[in-house]
Amino acid sequence: MITTIDHDHHRFRRGILSNFFSKKSVLNITPLIQEKLAILMERFEQASQEGVALDLTAAFCALTGDIVTHYTYGQSFNSLHEEDFKNNIRGGILELESTNHLNRFVPSLIPLLRYMPSWLVAYFKPATAAIMAEVTEYSQNALRKNSEQDLEKSKQTMVQALSSPAIPADERTLYRLQEEGMILLSGGTESPANALSVAAFYLADENSILERLRAELQPAMCNGNFVPLAELEQLPYLTGVVNEALRLSFGLISRPPRIAPDEVLVYREYDIPAGTPVGMSSYFMNMDPTIFPNPESFIPDRWILASERGENLTRFIATFGKGSRACIGMNLGYAELYFTIAAMAHRFKFELHETTQENIRAVRDRGLPFSKDGHWRVKAKVSKLAN
Numbered sequence: 500m501i502t503t504i505d506h507d508h509h510r511f512r513r514g515i516l517s518n519f520f521s522k523k524s525v526l527n528i529t530p531l532i533q534e535k536l537a538i539l540m541e542r543f544e545q546a547s548q549e550g551v552a553l554d555l556t557a558a559f560c561a562l563t564g565d566i567v568t569h570y571t572y573g574q575s576f577n578s579l580h581e582e583d584f585k586n587n588i589r590g591g592i593l594e595l596e597s598t599n600h601l602n603r604f605v606p607s608l609i610p611l612l613r614y615m616p617s618w619l620v621a622y623f624k625p626a627t628a629a630i631m632a633e634v635t636e637y638s639q640n641a642l643r644k645n646s647e648q649d650l651e652k653s654k655q656t657m658v659q660a661l662s663s664p665a666i667p668a669d670e671r672t673l674y675r676l677q678e679e680g681m682i683l684l685s686g687g688t689e690s691p692a693n694a695l696s697v698a699a700f701y702l703a704d705e706n707s708i709l710e711r712l713r714a715e716l717q718p719a720m721c722n723g724n725f726v727p728l729a730e731l732e733q734l735p736y737l738t739g740v741v742n743e744a745l746r747l748s749f750g751l752i753s754r755p756p757r758i759a760p761d762e763v764l765v766y767r768e769y770d771i772p773a774g775t776p777v778g779m780s781s782y783f784m785n786m787d788p789t790i791f792p793n794p795e796s797f798i799p800d801r802w803i804l805a806s807e808r809g810e811n812l813t814r815f816i817a818t819f820g821k822g823s824r825a826c827i828g829m830n831l832g833y834a835e836l837y838f839t840i841a842a843m844a845h846r847f848k849f850e851l852h853e854t855t856q857e858n859i860r861a862v863r864d865r866g867l868p869f870s871k872d873g874h875w876r877v878k879a880k881v882s883k884l885a886n
């Protein structure tokens with residue numbers, strides 16, 4: 500859907516999936532999120548016993564990847580069980596990001612991959628070839644099964660909804676299912692994992708942040724019972740940590756191209772004629788010092804102070820994009836952040852390993868934010884906390 504140019508066509512395609520991402524639907528899949536999170540917490544516990552450092556960014560990608568694959572296909576790709584959290588979705592994203600500038604200015608290169616023999620793609624981009632093969636297999640299965648199913652059954656997973664007999668035939672081709680599958684999997688994996696990496700970095704780097712958060716979580720979480728999302732959302736400091744993690748992770752940092760086809764846009768003293776492509780990186784909004792003073796710093800309290808002043812700072816965050824093309828997975832992204840940050844801060848402490856702030860500093864635009872050395876990566880030793 501993200502590459503659909505015509506606005507009405509985009510709205511139609513987005514409409515097929517929008518129900519899956521309503522707040523109600525996301526609450527309904529709380530057991531799925533909790534099941535995957537429990538596996539991650541077990542892996543943290545194991546690492547704390549062994550005293551080994553973990554690549555937390557890879558671990559978070561395994562979590563978010565396993566959630567989104569299950570929600571899309573009814574079955575996880577099970578990266579959380581892989582020794583190094585190996586994940587072809589992430590591998591594929593990183594391979595495509597390496598040629599991001601070329602792809603942006605020569606956009607025909609990406610579709611070309613679809614026409615190359617799979618052995619050639621596997622030679623240049625092995626993870627991309629592997630994830631394309633998995634997505635193709637699941638899409639083919641869905642198309643085959645859905646032709647035999649009734650309409651109600653065809654709405655249980657996203658791939659079933661996309662291949663439902665209720666969708667016009669030219670909108671439920673294998674090509675369309677492959678496209679949507681790749682967007683859902685890549686959108687649902689790396690951006691939430693980057694936000695979790697930012698949160699984990701500051702929980703490890705500034706003990707006062709971890710201590711404040713633990714003190715706030717303690718009354719709700721001390722008896723080990725499950726705490727519903729609605730209750731976590733009421734916690735002001737946790738909310739500040741979630742919002743700072745989103746602000747400093749930027750989502751997609753590239754300028755998303757936008758065209759208002761029939762409207763003159765007014766920006767300060769400029770009139771932008773209808774039909775002119777415009778775009779702005781989330782970086783400039785999220786780092787605007789007039790809205791977020793001292794923007795480089797991770798300050799959960801700024802959200803508490805703003806809400807005491809009656810200000811809604813969230814409207815200035817551009818991490819999920821804005822408007823009719825903004826992230827469809829926003830509610831799921833928030834749920835993943837609230838549940839995961841609460842669970843890990845309550846039970847674990849992190850000691851950074853071969854990681855400094857430079858590893859999560861946005862200095863390059865590769866679609867996603869990149870550090871000087873490449874993709875973001877937070878490594879840490881994990882130790883279990885007594886509760």
Ligand code: HEM
Binds near residue numbers: 502755817819824
């Ligand atoms: C912290 C979490 C997340 C962040 C920061 C994020 C960020 C973004 C951004 C910046 C966009 C592009 C918006 C634009 O072009 O203006 C986007 C689009 C999209 N995201 Fe997310 N995302 C997150 C979570 C998710 C999740 C969990 C999914 C689940 C599948 C998802 C699926 C998508 C899809 C399918 C689109 C395309 C929407 C469209 O074209 O209408 N995202 N996301």
